[in-house]
Amino acid sequence: MSKDMKVAVFGGGSWATAIVKMLSENLKEIGWYMRNESVIEHLKDHGHNPNYLSSVEFHTDQLILTSDINAMVDYADYLIFVIPSAFVESELKKIESPLKGKIIFSAIKGIVPESSLIVGDHFLTHYQIPFEDIGVITGPCHAEEVALERLSYLTIACADESKAEKLADALSSSYIRCSTSDDIIGTEYAAMLKNIYAIAAGIAHGLGYGDNFQSVLMSNAIREMKRYVKKVHKMKRDINGSAYLGDLLVTGYSIFSRNRMFGNMIGKGHTVKSAMMEMNMVAEGYYATKSAYALNELKKNNKAKTPIINAVHGILYDSKNPKKVFKKLSEKLN
DSSP, rough: OOOOOOOEEESSSSSHHHHHHHHHHHHHHHEEEOHHHHHHHHHHHHHSSSSSOTTOOOGGGEEEEEEHHHHHHHHHHHEOSSSSHHHHHHHTOOOOOOOTTOOEEOOOOSTTTTTEEHHHHHHHHHHHGGGEEEEEEEEEEOOHHHHHHEEEEEEEEEESSSHHHHHHHHOOBBTTTEEESSSSHHHHHHHHHHHHHHHHHHHHHHHHHHHHHHHHHHHHHHHHHHHHHHHHHHOOOOOOSSIIIIIIHHHHHHOOOHHHHHHHHTTTTHHHHHHHHHHSOHHHHHHHHHHHHHHHTTGGGOOOOOHHHHHHHHHHHHHHHHHEEEHHHHTOOO
């Protein structure tokens, strides 16, 4: 791997900050786009992100910081987007510089609301980025554990294996292990779906369900994920691999999971609005639930069987009583 590899990260949240930290272990410089000029100034002056993972100290001479998204697109060859899915299209609309010829990786775990597409498909369909120039970064990996330099794992997926391997090398370190995959669509859908199942796990915990129920819920969730992903992109894949089951488990059980936290608040009686206001981070699963449910409904006679997604959707979007919904759901699980 060349230390002169030009990589830019787009986003200012915890996962974007963690990815910049990983890259800083290997690259001489990293481009970093953030909308908030005051955060950029704080980073320049103090060497850390004031809002997310503030314990991570950066060498500011490694960082090319800007709030000009076009300047960052022009700078880098590899563009890593880590903007919440609900806001990514509004940021992309600011781009006037050509994206063709760039290698674009998504570390966004959600669906773009404007198109109802996963991020890779959105770039392919609406920005005409060639399929072999699109990739995905998935876990199992929490930003908070990257900050603590606890051993973590990433899956880097791209149809062009050489591009996946090059980015994997840039992200790898003594505490980050990377593997590569050619299942771009499957891993990206799995990364989106696991956030919905983490909300379900959080709701169950908030309602007082114990470990026995949680284990059955997660067992059913991975089978439901398999059914859903198979409907959207049929190929040979090991659903028990780290990018699927591993990422599901860490998001469903971890104390760092914002989606589980969001679900827990709903289970304890918070309204969706109050739970979202209380959290200072976006729970991607909230938006993913609406899109995943709608996409499945469009299939009509070819729908995947998704009782967990249906239950979460009923609670979040139809104002159904969580206690009653989960009682019915528990009767469907096995």
